[in-house]
Amino acid sequence: MNELPKIGCYKFLVEPFHCDFSKRLFLGHLGNHLLNAADFHSNDRGYGMNYLHTVNKTWVLSRLTIEMSEYPLAYETINIETWLKSVMRYFTGRNFKITNEQGNTLGYGKSVWAMIDVETRQPVNLLDVCNGIISTFIDKEKECNIDKLSRVQVSETASLVRSIDTHYSDVDMNGHINSIKYIEHVLDLWSVDWYQQHTIKRIDVAYVAESHQGDQLNFYLEPFTSAQESEHYSVRITKVNSHEAETEVCRCAVYFLK
Amino acid sequence: MNELPKIGCYKFLVEPFHCDFSKRLFLGHLGNHLLNAADFHSNDRGYGMNYLHTVNKTWVLSRLTIEMSEYPLAYETINIETWLKSVMRYFTGRNFKITNEQGNTLGYGKSVWAMIDVETRQPVNLLDVCNGIISTFIDKEKECNIDKLSRVQVSETASLVRSIDTHYSDVDMNGHINSIKYIEHVLDLWSVDWYQQHTIKRIDVAYVAESHQGDQLNFYLEPFTSAQESEHYSVRITKVNSHEAETEVCRCAVYFLK
Numbered sequence: 001m002n003e004l005p006k007i008g009c010y011k012f013l014v015e016p017f018h019c020d021f022s023k024r025l026f027l028g029h030l031g032n033h034l035l036n037a038a039d040f041h042s043n044d045r046g047y048g049m050n051y052l053h054t055v056n057k058t059w060v061l062s063r064l065t066i067e068m069s070e071y072p073l074a075y076e077t078i079n080i081e082t083w084l085k086s087v088m089r090y091f092t093g094r095n096f097k098i099t100n101e102q103g104n105t106l107g108y109g110k111s112v113w114a115m116i117d118v119e120t121r122q123p124v125n126l127l128d129v130c131n132g133i134i135s136t137f138i139d140k141e142k143e144c145n146i147d148k149l150s151r152v153q154v155s156e157t158a159s160l161v162r163s164i165d166t167h168y169s170d171v172d173m174n175g176h177i178n179s180i181k182y183i184e185h186v187l188d189l190w191s192v193d194w195y196q197q198h199t200i201k202r203i204d205v206a207y208v209a210e211s212h213q214g215d216q217l218n219f220y221l222e223p224f225t226s227a228q229e230s231e232h233y234s235v236r237i238t239k240v241n242s243h244e245a246e247t248e249v250c251r252c253a254v255y256f257l258k
Numbered sequence: 259m260n261e262l263p264k265i266g267c268y269k270f271l272v273e274p275f276h277c278d279f280s281k282r283l284f285l286g287h288l289g290n291h292l293l294n295a296a297d298f299h300s301n302d303r304g305y306g307m308n309y310l311h312t313v314n315k316t317w318v319l320s321r322l323t324i325e326m327s328e329y330p331l332a333y334e335t336i337n338i339e340t341w342l343k344s345v346m347r348y349f350t351g352r353n354f355k356i357t358n359e360q361g362n363t364l365g366y367g368k369s370v371w372a373m374i375d376v377e378t379r380q381p382v383n384l385l386d387v388c389n390g391i392i393s394t395f396i397d398k399e400k401e402c403n404i405d406k407l408s409r410v411q412v413s414e415t416a417s418l419v420r421s422i423d424t425h426y427s428d429v430d431m432n433g434h435i436n437s438i439k440y441i442e443h444v445l446d447l448w449s450v451d452w453y454q455q456h457t458i459k460r461i462d463v464a465y466v467a468e469s470h471q472g473d474q475l476n477f478y479l480e481p482f483t484s485a486q487e488s489e490h491y492s493v494r495i496t497k498v499n500s501h502e503a504e505t506e507v508c509r510c511a512v513y514f515l516k
Contacts, residue, residue, distance in 0.1 A: 015290070015294055016294070016431060017290050017293055017294065017430060017431075017436060019430070019431050020426065020427075020429065021429050021430075035275055036273055036275065050333075074431060075308075167446035167449075168278065168445060168449060168450050168452075169284060169286060169445065169446050171450055172275060172277070172278075172279075173275075173278070173281050173332060178275060180275065187426060187427065190426060191426060191471065192426050192429055194426075195426055213450045214449070214450075
Protein backbone atom coordinates (compact mmCIF):
# COMPACT_ATOMS: atom_id res chain seq x y z
CA MET A 1 0.00 0.00 0.00
CA ASN A 2 1.29 3.41 -0.97
CA GLU A 3 1.57 5.59 2.14
CA LEU A 4 2.54 8.88 0.51
CA PRO A 5 0.42 11.94 1.26
CA LYS A 6 -2.10 13.11 -1.31
CA ILE A 7 -0.32 16.41 -1.80
CA GLY A 8 3.24 16.40 -3.12
CA CYS A 9 5.54 19.39 -2.64
CA TYR A 10 8.57 20.05 -4.85
CA LYS A 11 11.20 22.75 -4.55
CA PHE A 12 12.68 24.50 -7.60
CA LEU A 13 15.43 27.09 -7.90
CA VAL A 14 14.58 30.03 -10.16
CA GLU A 15 17.61 29.72 -12.42
CA PRO A 16 19.10 32.99 -13.67
CA PHE A 17 18.96 31.99 -17.34
CA HIS A 18 15.29 31.04 -16.96
CA CYS A 19 14.42 34.66 -16.18
CA ASP A 20 13.34 37.41 -18.55
CA PHE A 21 14.72 40.94 -18.87
CA SER A 22 12.91 41.89 -15.62
CA LYS A 23 14.80 39.15 -13.72
CA ARG A 24 11.55 37.27 -13.12
CA LEU A 25 10.88 33.66 -14.07
CA PHE A 26 9.55 33.15 -17.60
CA LEU A 27 6.01 31.73 -17.49
CA GLY A 28 7.14 28.96 -19.85
CA HIS A 29 9.82 27.78 -17.41
CA LEU A 30 7.27 27.95 -14.58
CA GLY A 31 4.99 25.77 -16.70
CA ASN A 32 7.85 23.32 -17.13
CA HIS A 33 8.26 23.18 -13.34
CA LEU A 34 4.53 22.42 -13.00
CA LEU A 35 4.88 19.54 -15.47
CA ASN A 36 7.90 18.29 -13.52
CA ALA A 37 5.95 18.44 -10.26
CA ALA A 38 3.08 16.51 -11.87
CA ASP A 39 5.53 13.96 -13.21
CA PHE A 40 7.38 13.49 -9.90
CA HIS A 41 4.09 13.30 -7.97
CA SER A 42 2.56 10.64 -10.20
CA ASN A 43 5.79 8.63 -10.51
CA ASP A 44 6.20 8.60 -6.72
CA ARG A 45 2.65 7.27 -6.35
CA GLY A 46 2.93 4.52 -8.93
CA TYR A 47 0.86 5.87 -11.82
CA GLY A 48 3.51 8.07 -13.49
CA MET A 49 5.18 7.88 -16.88
CA ASN A 50 7.87 5.53 -15.56
CA TYR A 51 5.28 2.85 -14.81
CA LEU A 52 2.94 3.68 -17.69
CA HIS A 53 5.67 3.23 -20.29
CA THR A 54 6.07 -0.38 -19.14
CA VAL A 55 2.42 -1.03 -20.01
CA ASN A 56 2.38 1.03 -23.23
CA LYS A 57 0.35 3.88 -21.79
CA THR A 58 1.07 7.54 -21.30
CA TRP A 59 -0.38 10.71 -19.79
CA VAL A 60 -1.56 13.38 -22.20
CA LEU A 61 -2.00 16.97 -21.06
CA SER A 62 -5.39 18.27 -22.18
CA ARG A 63 -5.77 21.61 -20.38
CA LEU A 64 -3.44 23.85 -18.41
CA THR A 65 -4.22 27.11 -16.65
CA ILE A 66 -1.71 29.19 -14.70
CA GLU A 67 -2.70 32.32 -12.83
CA MET A 68 -0.06 34.38 -11.03
CA SER A 69 -0.27 37.30 -8.65
CA GLU A 70 3.53 37.63 -8.52
CA TYR A 71 6.49 36.06 -10.34
CA PRO A 72 9.56 34.91 -8.40
CA LEU A 73 12.93 36.56 -8.99
CA ALA A 74 16.18 34.90 -10.09
CA TYR A 75 17.88 32.83 -7.37
CA GLU A 76 14.72 32.51 -5.27
CA THR A 77 13.39 29.04 -4.60
CA ILE A 78 9.75 28.21 -5.06
CA ASN A 79 7.66 25.35 -3.78
CA ILE A 80 5.11 23.75 -6.04
CA GLU A 81 2.41 21.72 -4.35
CA THR A 82 0.37 19.45 -6.58
CA TRP A 83 -2.54 17.12 -5.98
CA LEU A 84 -5.37 15.37 -7.81
CA LYS A 85 -8.64 17.22 -7.52
CA SER A 86 -10.81 14.67 -9.33
CA VAL A 87 -10.67 11.43 -11.27
CA MET A 88 -13.26 10.50 -13.84
CA ARG A 89 -13.18 7.61 -16.27
CA TYR A 90 -11.12 9.34 -18.90
CA PHE A 91 -9.86 12.51 -17.27
CA THR A 92 -8.18 13.58 -14.08
CA GLY A 93 -7.97 17.11 -12.72
CA ARG A 94 -4.66 18.11 -11.15
CA ASN A 95 -4.13 21.36 -9.26
CA PHE A 96 -1.00 23.31 -8.33
CA LYS A 97 -0.15 25.94 -5.74
CA ILE A 98 3.04 27.98 -6.09
CA THR A 99 4.58 29.62 -3.02
CA ASN A 100 7.84 31.41 -2.31
CA GLU A 101 10.39 30.74 0.44
CA GLN A 102 8.43 32.90 2.87
CA GLY A 103 5.30 30.83 2.25
CA ASN A 104 3.50 33.57 0.32
CA THR A 105 1.26 32.36 -2.47
CA LEU A 106 2.51 33.46 -5.90
CA GLY A 107 -0.12 31.69 -7.97
CA TYR A 108 -2.06 28.57 -8.81
CA GLY A 109 -2.42 26.15 -11.65
CA LYS A 110 -5.13 23.79 -12.85
CA SER A 111 -4.79 21.02 -15.38
CA VAL A 112 -6.69 18.17 -16.98
CA TRP A 113 -4.98 14.98 -18.14
CA ALA A 114 -6.08 11.93 -20.10
CA MET A 115 -4.33 8.59 -20.35
CA ILE A 116 -3.91 6.91 -23.71
CA ASP A 117 -2.64 3.63 -25.07
CA VAL A 118 0.51 4.50 -27.03
CA GLU A 119 -0.23 1.86 -29.69
CA THR A 120 -3.89 2.52 -30.41
CA ARG A 121 -3.85 6.22 -29.30
CA GLN A 122 -7.22 5.46 -27.66
CA PRO A 123 -8.17 6.74 -24.19
CA VAL A 124 -7.72 4.39 -21.25
CA ASN A 125 -10.10 4.11 -18.29
CA LEU A 126 -8.05 5.60 -15.46
CA LEU A 127 -9.74 3.36 -12.90
CA ASP A 128 -8.44 0.26 -14.71
CA VAL A 129 -4.80 1.27 -14.11
CA CYS A 130 -3.01 -0.08 -11.01
CA ASN A 131 -6.30 -1.36 -9.57
CA GLY A 132 -7.67 2.16 -9.41
CA ILE A 133 -4.95 3.30 -7.01
CA ILE A 134 -5.21 6.78 -8.50
CA SER A 135 -8.60 7.37 -6.90
CA THR A 136 -7.16 6.88 -3.41
CA PHE A 137 -5.12 10.08 -3.86
CA ILE A 138 -7.91 12.56 -4.56
CA ASP A 139 -7.95 15.68 -2.39
CA LYS A 140 -11.13 17.70 -2.84
CA GLU A 141 -10.46 20.05 0.08
CA LYS A 142 -7.12 21.70 -0.77
CA GLU A 143 -7.72 25.23 -1.95
CA CYS A 144 -6.93 26.34 -5.50
CA ASN A 145 -8.11 29.89 -5.41
CA ILE A 146 -8.58 30.79 -9.08
CA ASP A 147 -11.44 30.61 -11.57
CA LYS A 148 -12.06 27.23 -13.13
CA LEU A 149 -10.47 26.20 -16.41
CA SER A 150 -12.04 28.25 -19.17
CA ARG A 151 -13.11 26.85 -22.52
CA VAL A 152 -10.78 29.07 -24.61
CA GLN A 153 -12.74 30.31 -27.57
CA VAL A 154 -11.16 31.68 -30.72
CA SER A 155 -13.43 32.81 -33.51
CA GLU A 156 -12.94 32.09 -37.21
CA THR A 157 -12.08 35.74 -37.82
CA ALA A 158 -8.84 35.62 -35.80
CA SER A 159 -5.91 36.98 -37.86
CA LEU A 160 -2.91 34.96 -38.97
CA VAL A 161 -0.04 36.84 -37.29
CA ARG A 162 2.88 34.41 -37.46
CA SER A 163 4.01 31.13 -39.04
CA ILE A 164 7.01 29.22 -37.73
CA ASP A 165 8.76 25.98 -38.50
CA THR A 166 9.31 23.33 -35.84
CA HIS A 167 12.74 21.89 -35.15
CA TYR A 168 14.72 19.27 -33.23
CA SER A 169 14.77 21.36 -29.98
CA ASP A 170 10.97 21.58 -29.95
CA VAL A 171 10.46 17.81 -29.71
CA ASP A 172 10.01 16.02 -26.38
CA MET A 173 10.67 12.43 -25.30
CA ASN A 174 7.33 11.35 -26.75
CA GLY A 175 8.35 12.61 -30.18
CA HIS A 176 5.81 15.45 -30.13
CA ILE A 177 6.23 19.21 -29.93
CA ASN A 178 6.73 19.96 -26.22
CA SER A 179 3.58 21.35 -24.54
CA ILE A 180 5.52 24.27 -23.07
CA LYS A 181 6.90 25.34 -26.45
CA TYR A 182 3.39 26.35 -27.55
CA ILE A 183 3.18 28.66 -24.53
CA GLU A 184 6.57 30.20 -25.33
CA HIS A 185 5.65 30.71 -28.98
CA VAL A 186 2.32 32.33 -28.01
CA LEU A 187 3.95 34.67 -25.50
CA ASP A 188 6.55 35.55 -28.16
CA LEU A 189 3.76 37.17 -30.18
CA TRP A 190 4.36 40.21 -27.94
CA SER A 191 7.64 42.12 -27.77
CA VAL A 192 9.96 42.98 -24.89
CA ASP A 193 8.55 46.53 -25.13
CA TRP A 194 5.07 45.14 -24.50
CA TYR A 195 6.26 43.16 -21.47
CA GLN A 196 7.82 46.32 -20.03
CA GLN A 197 4.24 47.65 -19.74
CA HIS A 198 2.27 44.44 -19.15
CA THR A 199 2.44 41.36 -16.95
CA ILE A 200 0.80 38.05 -17.67
CA LYS A 201 -2.00 37.54 -15.16
CA ARG A 202 -3.27 34.24 -16.51
CA ILE A 203 -2.98 31.80 -19.36
CA ASP A 204 -5.43 29.06 -20.33
CA VAL A 205 -4.23 26.45 -22.78
CA ALA A 206 -6.36 23.78 -24.46
CA TYR A 207 -4.26 21.10 -26.14
CA VAL A 208 -6.26 19.70 -29.04
CA ALA A 209 -3.88 17.62 -31.16
CA GLU A 210 -0.22 16.69 -31.34
CA SER A 211 2.26 18.19 -33.77
CA HIS A 212 5.61 16.89 -34.93
CA GLN A 213 8.96 18.22 -36.05
CA GLY A 214 8.63 19.51 -39.59
CA ASP A 215 5.07 20.74 -39.12
CA GLN A 216 4.61 24.44 -39.70
CA LEU A 217 2.69 26.17 -36.92
CA ASN A 218 0.33 29.06 -37.72
CA PHE A 219 -0.72 31.52 -35.02
CA TYR A 220 -4.11 33.25 -35.29
CA LEU A 221 -4.62 36.13 -32.86
CA GLU A 222 -7.86 37.64 -31.66
CA PRO A 223 -8.05 40.66 -29.34
CA PHE A 224 -10.87 39.71 -27.01
CA THR A 225 -11.58 42.40 -24.47
CA SER A 226 -9.62 45.43 -23.45
CA ALA A 227 -10.28 47.32 -20.25
CA GLN A 228 -8.59 50.11 -18.34
CA GLU A 229 -6.25 47.79 -16.52
CA SER A 230 -6.31 44.53 -18.44
CA GLU A 231 -6.24 43.05 -21.92
CA HIS A 232 -7.37 39.64 -23.04
CA TYR A 233 -6.26 37.89 -26.22
CA SER A 234 -7.00 34.50 -27.67
CA VAL A 235 -4.71 32.54 -29.96
CA ARG A 236 -5.37 29.51 -32.14
CA ILE A 237 -2.40 27.42 -33.27
CA THR A 238 -2.76 25.16 -36.27
CA LYS A 239 -0.32 22.80 -37.91
CA VAL A 240 0.34 22.51 -41.63
CA ASN A 241 2.25 19.67 -43.26
CA SER A 242 2.40 17.80 -46.52
CA HIS A 243 0.08 14.93 -45.61
CA GLU A 244 -2.98 16.45 -43.89
CA ALA A 245 -5.20 19.50 -44.04
CA GLU A 246 -4.52 22.44 -41.71
CA THR A 247 -5.47 21.19 -38.24
CA GLU A 248 -5.96 22.97 -34.94
CA VAL A 249 -3.42 21.82 -32.34
CA CYS A 250 -3.85 24.29 -29.49
CA ARG A 251 -5.91 27.25 -28.25
CA CYS A 252 -4.73 29.79 -25.68
CA ALA A 253 -6.27 32.67 -23.79
CA VAL A 254 -3.81 35.21 -22.36
CA TYR A 255 -4.78 37.85 -19.81
CA PHE A 256 -2.42 40.78 -19.31
CA LEU A 257 -2.43 43.42 -16.58
CA LYS A 258 -1.13 46.88 -17.44
CA MET B 259 39.18 35.49 3.58
CA ASN B 260 37.21 33.15 1.39
CA GLU B 261 37.86 29.54 2.43
CA LEU B 262 35.94 27.77 -0.32
CA PRO B 263 37.79 25.16 -2.37
CA LYS B 264 38.98 26.08 -5.83
CA ILE B 265 36.73 23.51 -7.48
CA GLY B 266 32.97 23.84 -7.08
CA CYS B 267 30.65 20.88 -7.65
CA TYR B 268 26.96 21.29 -8.48
CA LYS B 269 24.31 18.61 -8.88
CA PHE B 270 21.59 18.82 -11.53
CA LEU B 271 18.62 16.60 -12.25
CA VAL B 272 18.17 15.69 -15.90
CA GLU B 273 14.58 16.90 -16.19
CA PRO B 274 12.31 14.85 -18.46
CA PHE B 275 11.19 17.84 -20.54
CA HIS B 276 14.83 18.84 -21.10
CA CYS B 277 15.47 15.61 -23.01
CA ASP B 278 15.21 14.98 -26.72
CA PHE B 279 13.37 12.18 -28.52
CA SER B 280 16.12 9.73 -27.46
CA LYS B 281 15.44 10.54 -23.76
CA ARG B 282 18.91 12.10 -23.44
CA LEU B 283 19.64 15.62 -22.23
CA PHE B 284 19.60 18.29 -24.95
CA LEU B 285 23.06 19.81 -25.36
CA GLY B 286 21.51 23.27 -24.97
CA HIS B 287 20.11 22.40 -21.54
CA LEU B 288 23.49 20.93 -20.58
CA GLY B 289 25.07 24.22 -21.65
CA ASN B 290 22.60 26.04 -19.42
CA HIS B 291 23.66 23.84 -16.51
CA LEU B 292 27.32 24.75 -17.20
CA LEU B 293 26.46 28.45 -17.12
CA ASN B 294 24.56 27.90 -13.86
CA ALA B 295 27.55 26.10 -12.36
CA ALA B 296 29.84 28.96 -13.43
CA ASP B 297 27.42 31.48 -11.96
CA PHE B 298 27.02 29.65 -8.63
CA HIS B 299 30.79 29.08 -8.38
CA SER B 300 31.70 32.73 -8.96
CA ASN B 301 28.87 34.09 -6.78
CA ASP B 302 29.90 31.80 -3.92
CA ARG B 303 33.48 33.11 -4.19
CA GLY B 304 32.62 36.79 -4.29
CA TYR B 305 33.25 37.69 -7.93
CA GLY B 306 29.93 36.58 -9.43
CA MET B 307 27.14 38.51 -11.12
CA ASN B 308 25.48 39.27 -7.77
CA TYR B 309 28.49 41.29 -6.61
CA LEU B 310 29.43 42.65 -10.04
CA HIS B 311 25.99 44.16 -10.61
CA THR B 312 26.53 46.31 -7.51
CA VAL B 313 29.64 47.82 -9.11
CA ASN B 314 28.20 48.10 -12.65
CA LYS B 315 30.25 45.26 -14.06
CA THR B 316 29.29 41.94 -15.60
CA TRP B 317 30.79 38.73 -16.95
CA VAL B 318 30.62 38.17 -20.70
CA LEU B 319 30.99 34.71 -22.18
CA SER B 320 33.51 34.77 -25.01
CA ARG B 321 34.10 31.09 -25.85
CA LEU B 322 32.41 27.85 -24.91
CA THR B 323 33.37 24.32 -25.87
CA ILE B 324 31.51 21.19 -24.77
CA GLU B 325 32.71 17.70 -25.66
CA MET B 326 30.68 14.67 -24.61
CA SER B 327 31.40 10.96 -24.71
CA GLU B 328 27.94 10.13 -23.39
CA TYR B 329 24.74 12.07 -22.66
CA PRO B 330 22.80 11.44 -19.43
CA LEU B 331 19.27 10.03 -19.55
CA ALA B 332 16.09 11.58 -18.16
CA TYR B 333 15.81 11.38 -14.35
CA GLU B 334 19.54 10.81 -13.85
CA THR B 335 21.46 13.34 -11.83
CA ILE B 336 24.74 14.75 -13.02
CA ASN B 337 27.52 16.53 -11.19
CA ILE B 338 29.23 19.48 -12.82
CA GLU B 339 32.58 20.44 -11.41
CA THR B 340 33.91 23.84 -12.42
CA TRP B 341 37.10 25.73 -11.71
CA LEU B 342 39.25 28.57 -13.02
CA LYS B 343 42.12 27.34 -15.15
CA SER B 344 43.76 30.72 -15.74
CA VAL B 345 43.32 34.43 -15.16
CA MET B 346 44.88 37.03 -17.42
CA ARG B 347 44.24 40.76 -17.40
CA TYR B 348 41.14 40.67 -19.55
CA PHE B 349 40.19 37.02 -19.78
CA THR B 350 39.71 34.06 -17.50
CA GLY B 351 39.59 30.42 -18.53
CA ARG B 352 36.99 28.27 -16.78
CA ASN B 353 36.79 24.49 -17.14
CA PHE B 354 34.02 21.98 -16.48
CA LYS B 355 33.85 18.24 -15.86
CA ILE B 356 30.53 16.41 -16.13
CA THR B 357 30.07 13.10 -14.33
CA ASN B 358 27.10 10.84 -13.67
CA GLU B 359 25.86 9.39 -10.37
CA GLN B 360 28.31 6.50 -10.64
CA GLY B 361 31.21 8.92 -11.03
CA ASN B 362 31.79 8.12 -14.69
CA THR B 363 32.96 11.02 -16.82
CA LEU B 364 30.39 12.01 -19.44
CA GLY B 365 32.26 14.98 -20.85
CA TYR B 366 34.12 18.22 -20.33
CA GLY B 367 33.71 21.89 -21.05
CA LYS B 368 36.05 24.82 -21.52
CA SER B 369 35.15 28.48 -21.56
CA VAL B 370 36.67 31.94 -21.73
CA TRP B 371 35.09 34.94 -20.03
CA ALA B 372 35.74 38.67 -20.04
CA MET B 373 34.46 41.25 -17.58
CA ILE B 374 33.04 44.51 -18.84
CA ASP B 375 31.78 47.76 -17.37
CA VAL B 376 28.05 47.82 -18.11
CA GLU B 377 28.06 51.59 -18.72
CA THR B 378 31.08 51.95 -21.00
CA ARG B 379 30.97 48.37 -22.38
CA GLN B 380 34.79 48.43 -22.04
CA PRO B 381 36.79 45.49 -20.68
CA VAL B 382 37.78 45.57 -17.01
CA ASN B 383 41.11 44.36 -15.62
CA LEU B 384 40.10 41.21 -13.72
CA LEU B 385 42.91 41.70 -11.20
CA ASP B 386 41.43 45.06 -10.15
CA VAL B 387 38.19 43.45 -8.98
CA CYS B 388 37.88 42.45 -5.31
CA ASN B 389 41.60 43.03 -4.75
CA GLY B 390 42.48 40.30 -7.22
CA ILE B 391 40.71 37.63 -5.18
CA ILE B 392 39.94 35.77 -8.39
CA SER B 393 43.60 34.79 -8.88
CA THR B 394 43.63 32.93 -5.55
CA PHE B 395 41.18 30.39 -6.99
CA ILE B 396 43.14 29.18 -10.01
CA ASP B 397 43.61 25.42 -10.32
CA LYS B 398 46.08 24.48 -13.05
CA GLU B 399 46.23 20.80 -12.11
CA LYS B 400 42.66 19.58 -12.43
CA GLU B 401 42.30 17.52 -15.57
CA CYS B 402 40.11 18.66 -18.48
CA ASN B 403 40.76 15.93 -20.95
CA ILE B 404 39.71 17.46 -24.29
CA ASP B 405 41.43 19.44 -27.02
CA LYS B 406 41.86 23.14 -26.36
CA LEU B 407 39.31 25.70 -27.51
CA SER B 408 39.46 25.90 -31.28
CA ARG B 409 39.37 29.15 -33.22
CA VAL B 410 36.16 28.32 -35.15
CA GLN B 411 36.69 29.34 -38.75
CA VAL B 412 33.88 29.92 -41.20
CA SER B 413 34.77 30.98 -44.72
CA GLU B 414 33.00 33.67 -46.73
CA THR B 415 31.52 31.03 -49.00
CA ALA B 416 29.33 29.50 -46.28
CA SER B 417 25.68 29.27 -47.44
CA LEU B 418 22.78 31.15 -45.90
CA VAL B 419 20.54 28.29 -44.76
CA ARG B 420 18.09 29.93 -42.34
CA SER B 421 16.90 33.32 -41.11
CA ILE B 422 14.89 33.68 -37.93
CA ASP B 423 13.41 36.48 -35.89
CA THR B 424 14.24 36.92 -32.21
CA HIS B 425 11.54 37.22 -29.59
CA TYR B 426 10.78 37.91 -25.93
CA SER B 427 11.69 34.33 -24.83
CA ASP B 428 15.16 34.64 -26.36
CA VAL B 429 16.21 37.55 -24.15
CA ASP B 430 18.11 37.05 -20.88
CA MET B 431 18.37 39.18 -17.74
CA ASN B 432 21.04 41.35 -19.39
CA GLY B 433 18.65 42.23 -22.19
CA HIS B 434 20.63 40.27 -24.79
CA ILE B 435 19.83 37.13 -26.73
CA ASN B 436 20.65 34.25 -24.34
CA SER B 437 23.99 32.55 -25.15
CA ILE B 438 22.39 29.11 -25.10
CA LYS B 439 19.71 30.09 -27.64
CA TYR B 440 22.40 30.38 -30.32
CA ILE B 441 23.42 26.78 -29.62
CA GLU B 442 19.80 25.60 -29.82
CA HIS B 443 19.21 27.48 -33.08
CA VAL B 444 22.41 26.05 -34.58
CA LEU B 445 21.56 22.48 -33.57
CA ASP B 446 18.07 23.02 -35.02
CA LEU B 447 19.67 23.30 -38.47
CA TRP B 448 19.56 19.49 -38.44
CA SER B 449 16.36 17.43 -38.22
CA VAL B 450 15.20 14.75 -35.81
CA ASP B 451 15.93 12.25 -38.62
CA TRP B 452 19.56 13.42 -38.65
CA TYR B 453 19.84 13.05 -34.86
CA GLN B 454 18.53 9.50 -35.14
CA GLN B 455 21.76 8.73 -37.05
CA HIS B 456 24.22 11.18 -35.48
CA THR B 457 25.26 12.30 -32.02
CA ILE B 458 26.96 15.58 -31.19
CA LYS B 459 30.52 14.85 -30.15
CA ARG B 460 31.62 18.42 -29.63
CA ILE B 461 30.58 22.01 -30.11
CA ASP B 462 32.84 25.09 -30.09
CA VAL B 463 31.17 28.47 -29.84
CA ALA B 464 32.85 31.87 -30.26
CA TYR B 465 30.63 34.71 -29.07
CA VAL B 466 31.56 37.81 -31.08
CA ALA B 467 28.85 40.42 -30.45
CA GLU B 468 25.55 40.78 -28.65
CA SER B 469 22.17 40.71 -30.34
CA HIS B 470 18.83 42.01 -29.12
CA GLN B 471 15.15 41.17 -29.47
CA GLY B 472 13.97 42.30 -32.87
CA ASP B 473 17.24 41.49 -34.60
CA GLN B 474 16.96 38.96 -37.39
CA LEU B 475 19.54 36.18 -37.15
CA ASN B 476 21.03 34.67 -40.31
CA PHE B 477 22.69 31.25 -40.24
CA TYR B 478 25.47 30.46 -42.74
CA LEU B 479 26.47 26.80 -42.92
CA GLU B 480 29.72 25.31 -44.16
CA PRO B 481 30.35 21.56 -44.37
CA PHE B 482 33.95 21.29 -43.22
CA THR B 483 35.18 17.74 -43.24
CA SER B 484 33.37 14.48 -43.59
CA ALA B 485 34.91 11.16 -42.69
CA GLN B 486 33.71 7.59 -42.34
CA GLU B 487 32.57 8.06 -38.78
CA SER B 488 32.34 11.79 -38.24
CA GLU B 489 31.16 15.02 -39.82
CA HIS B 490 32.23 18.55 -39.02
CA TYR B 491 30.24 21.68 -39.83
CA SER B 492 30.83 25.34 -39.14
CA VAL B 493 28.12 27.95 -38.75
CA ARG B 494 28.30 31.73 -38.76
CA ILE B 495 25.43 33.68 -37.21
CA THR B 496 24.93 37.30 -38.14
CA LYS B 497 22.37 39.85 -36.99
CA VAL B 498 20.42 42.20 -39.22
CA ASN B 499 18.41 45.15 -37.98
CA SER B 500 17.29 48.56 -39.14
CA HIS B 501 20.15 50.62 -37.67
CA GLU B 502 23.41 48.79 -38.48
CA ALA B 503 24.99 46.73 -41.23
CA GLU B 504 24.84 42.92 -41.07
CA THR B 505 27.18 41.98 -38.21
CA GLU B 506 28.65 38.68 -37.10
CA VAL B 507 27.43 37.71 -33.61
CA CYS B 508 28.59 34.13 -33.22
CA ARG B 509 30.55 31.29 -34.85
CA CYS B 510 30.10 27.60 -34.08
CA ALA B 511 31.83 24.39 -35.02
CA VAL B 512 29.79 21.21 -34.58
CA TYR B 513 31.30 17.71 -34.69
CA PHE B 514 28.94 14.79 -35.20
CA LEU B 515 29.61 11.09 -34.79
CA LYS B 516 27.64 8.68 -36.97
